[in-house]
Amino acid sequence: MYIYLPIAEMSVNIFLILAMGGAIGFLSGLFGVGGGFLMTPLLIFIGVPAPVAVGTEANQIVASSVSGVIAHWRRGNVDFKMGAVLLSGGIVGSSLGVLLFKFLQSLGQIDLAIKLCYVVFLGIIGGLMLVESVRTMLRARSVSARRGKLHQHNWLHGLPLKMRFRRSKLYISAILPFSIGAVVGVLSALMGVGGGFIMVPAMIYLLGMPTSVVIGTSLFQIIFVTANVTFLQAISTQTVDVLLAILLLAGAVVGAQFGSKYSVRLKGEQLRGLLAVMVIGVCVKIAYDLIVTPDDLYSIARLAVH
């Protein structure tokens, strides 16, 4: 059964979109990630124009983050104060990101920019995760891990504008979470992702937040950042396809439930290792597409209808 997407202006098989939503939803439930970094490349791969894929995916992540944050909120795993600082940075970053998106689009370099961002960030994050999970697996076999200090102190803790974050047991400069929020915000707007895969490691390793509140707080701020991206893309580029977002979401909600059931069967480091392999896989695929000689060196793009 085919359905005509009004904004993407293409006809797609409705079951293909539902299946994609389901599969990515399963993986995001399994690994506890948003899945935007898998969905956006997949949408581009099936022929959805890159700007529509990014704008629509931001809209879908709003929904999946709302779903996810409810459970964490109930358990009290959301640091709202930290979330607010991160998200104030995120709003600034994502607004700049949408402007940058529009500028690159006018230069005809948006596809390249999206792909380069994917290669660089997925490569770094995937590589780090893989090293970390392999190390944990090896260490688990030899000696039990040492308990260290809550977190290390370094020059970052000497910055001004210090704030107390009770829920995260932190007393740090607000500049740090604000900057992290801003950087992730720019990437979120450019890549059509929530940015959890960058935000979560940054919260643990740079801010030193306890792991229990990391996911909930990350999801909380992602809702607002992706809502901002959705709104700005809707008014500046008109690339948010609500119909496509709803279809993806329907599949994702169901898939995520099955995914989270399976996740309890695997150990944390095994899950991280598998996720790392997948992240690196996507990175390698996109890098390969940039390097291999395209079938046609010329491409066309519609500009304006008279």
Next chain:
Amino acid sequence: MRATSISLLLLVTTLVSAFAATAHGQALVADLSRHHVAITTGFTGAEVLMFGAVDGEGDIVVVITGPPEDVVVRNKQRIAGIWVNARTIRFEGVPNFYAVASTRPLSEIATPDVRENQQIGAENIAVTVSIADRGRPAEELATFRAALIRNKQNDGLFSREPGEITVLSNRLFRTGIHFPANMATGTYTASVYLFHEGSAVQSVSTPILVEKVGVGAEVYNFAHRQSAFYGIAAIVIAVFAGWLGGVIFRKV
């Protein structure tokens, strides 16, 4: 089936009137099975039948042209190991869609000059190079123009080979036109030429209106005319759907 029988009925009645018209001295009459193509939510492309009658000898050529648009052609070059869009040329007034059908191969109907003049065949479509790019070498412009046509053909929007025209008893003709799902909205023009001894002796044109209708059209108009409200609505829908999902699966 019902739609086919209706269009057949339409065909017959129009052909009868076509005969009447040719009897009064008009050499060429033609019409379409429909003048309106609606892009609905289930749209996967459309078939439109063009038919008519001709009085006297000659070859028939049918040309369908879509609404004009500006197209930028980009050329990738390898920079630091990766393929990057490096050179661009902008063309104006490029038809979004172009299809041609003929009774014989185009090369047998008219000379290349005539075909170029009448814009018959995808390679003869007249496009304007934007003012900013007019100073580029002729060779480069030709390469980019060829790339434009090739890409349009790969997208299924320009025909590669002329379609067939069926002729009955040297008088009646018909041809089917296929519109792909990625066609643009706007006014299309269907033209029929009667060629005799290498030149077009007569031609008639008729418009086809292609527009989005139904839910899809409303979503599109909403997104483009009231972008801010559309953005807010998209967020509200997402928040509600996410909340609903969270609540439904809470107990599972």
